[in-house]
Amino acid sequence: MATVPLQAAFRGDFATLLVLVDDEDTMEVVAQKVAYHVIGRRLPPQDAPLRVQHNGLVLLPDQTVAQAVMASMSFVEVFYDASEHNTAVDSRNYSGGSLGR
Secondary structure (H helix, E strand, O other), rough: EEEEEEEEEEEOOEEEEEEEOOOOOOHHHHHHHHHHHHHHOOOOOOOOOEEEEOOEEEOOOOOOOOOOOOOOOOEEEEEOOOOOOOOOOOHHHOOOOOOOO
């Protein structure tokens, strides 16, 4: 177990956050840690799952920080996924709208 500081933004928010996560945290937990600082404060809650995007990929909810090879101070973006699309998607080559944009 190691603490990993991440730069994080929640899609639609104006702030970039410094969020401490554990290398064994899943992306579901990472998303919740980021959302804690934004949802209900600057953005309203939505009835949709949270997703984490890192290096152009939308990561699986059960993938850990270590499995995603997130180095200290890596940047992640958290967003609501209204489509509930559960597979990793390379957003650099993605032309559809299921990334919650």
